Amino acid sequence: MPCRCAPSPRVFLPFLYPSLFAANGAAFARLRLIAPGPRFSSSTSTASSSGAPTPTPSSRLNPTPDDYAMPYFADKAKLMVYSGVGGNGCISFHREAYLDDGPANGGDGGHGGNVYIQAVPGETSLHKLARRRFVRAGKGIHGQGSARGGQRGQDTIITVPVGTVVTELGRTDPVADEMFLESRKEKKPAQQSESATEDEEPANEDHRHKWLLYPGISTSEARKIQVPRLPYRDRLFSQPKAPLYLDLSKPTTQPILIAAGGLGGLGNPHFVSKQRPKPMFATRGEQAFSIEIQLELKLLADVGLVGLPNAGKSTLLRALTNSRTRVGNWAFTTLQPNIGTVVLDDNKGRPKITSFKRTVDNSDSLGPFSLSSDWEEASLERRTRFTMADIPGLIEGAHLDKGLGMEFLRHVERAGVLAFVIDLSAGNAVAALKALWNEVGLYAQMREDEDRAREREAMIDWSAEAGTEKASDQWSAVYPSSEPEVTGLSIAGKPWFVVATKGDLPDTEANFRELREYLNGITKGEVPHPSGVEGAWTQNCTAIPVSAIHGQGTDRIVHWIVGLLDG
């Protein structure tokens, strides 16, 4: 996979390490990196020629602590979702002048509202849902006299950002529970009743609670009333298959049903028969279905920045994009993921790069047919921008929940390219890179384990018939004969490179040399991949030195990323 910016021995940028450029050294040595300005930040310092630290002037890349935006953001939310209960059917009889004993005319109850979920491009955070905790659809309205049916309950749509993963934590489905219990009961009485007419069927006392009796009758009369068997009813919507798992990585054009409302009850005209011309009962609406879901937002960025705390990730994001993410000279300045967009057009001050992204994977759809070059070009779309995600810093032992843990890695999990940001002034760069890869590798394994467990769970048949005679002799879950291996390749297989930052600080050169040699060794296959994962991406491992705080060397990063993204 050729990179747009081929690796060269001139990887040391002259403005950072003039001594490495013998020919141009003298010219670059004259360059002053730091222009004295009126305002100075106490947080960052660079070396002056005398060796004493010189404060870096305050700028967009080195903002004063109040120069940052702190938007509301949440990437996790737990919701209890309730569909609407169905409205009750009505027991009513026609009344008018000279007709005091008219026919039954109770209306049906309205169905309960459904709850849907939809991923929409405008949303960026789950913070509103995280505060909400409960989502309910509207109740169905009860039926009324004069054959007036109740109104249907209002549907509710939960809108979430694109990139949200919905996982079920548990559900209560009264209708399915009842079906399950019934399927467990002896089939004998049901078989007997097949030959009997509907009216002769014995009343099922277990279902008594599903019936509504005429309010005007006495208790003794109520006891005498024989209710028929509940009629079978078709359902327009069925509950989602358990366990619910939705990966909303693309905008959903149609809302997805996650909780169907209960059916409305039937009014008394449904039960009129020759033997029972005046039914004094109607059915109640079905109870609500409830499901507890967890929403997890995995930001969709093309590039993920991974680094130790205080490495300079946010400063790099500010240097490459218009982001106003928080920067400070202390660990864990960033507490929430930030996304920035790198624009590739020729606007003033932006790099002009021609890049293409594949929009349709024709090779899959056309199978063995060979593609003409026209076809291939038609599937390429010009890339005008790409996005970068900056996440809170990782520390060694993050997988043991040290620091902020490594849960924020899910935001770079889907990135096409990983950029490891390493502070050249903060100890051995190779050791830092290894520590980062170790955490990333452990995270990938954990995720793959979770995916495997979910796949196993999805194979279990939770339906009412499962495990009963009706299903089959064997248990309905089918497990694969061999378990898929946890490879860790989901992350280690991605293209990656190192951004060696703070190159403007003194005594960083040797550190950078060592890092570069180590990465060359990985590319040549002499040194194993730092994650230790077999088959990890090692095609063109490189380190690009930058001084993000001065915006130097950052254009080169854009070119390199575009090369990796274009593949």
Ligand SMILES: Nc1nc2c(ncn2[C@@H]2O[C@H](COP(=O)(O)OP(=O)(O)OP(=O)(O)O)[C@@H](O)[C@H]2O)c(=O)[nH]1
């Ligand atoms: N000299 C120098 N200082 C830098 C450079 N890049 C960042 N810094 C400084 O390093 C400090 C940390 O920068 P941040 O961008 O907040 O680092 P971070 O990796 O986002 O830190 P966390 O959010 O805590 O993980 C700030 O004081 C920056 O001004 C650089 O290229 N050169």
Ligand SMILES: [Mg+2]
């Ligand atoms: Mg930061």
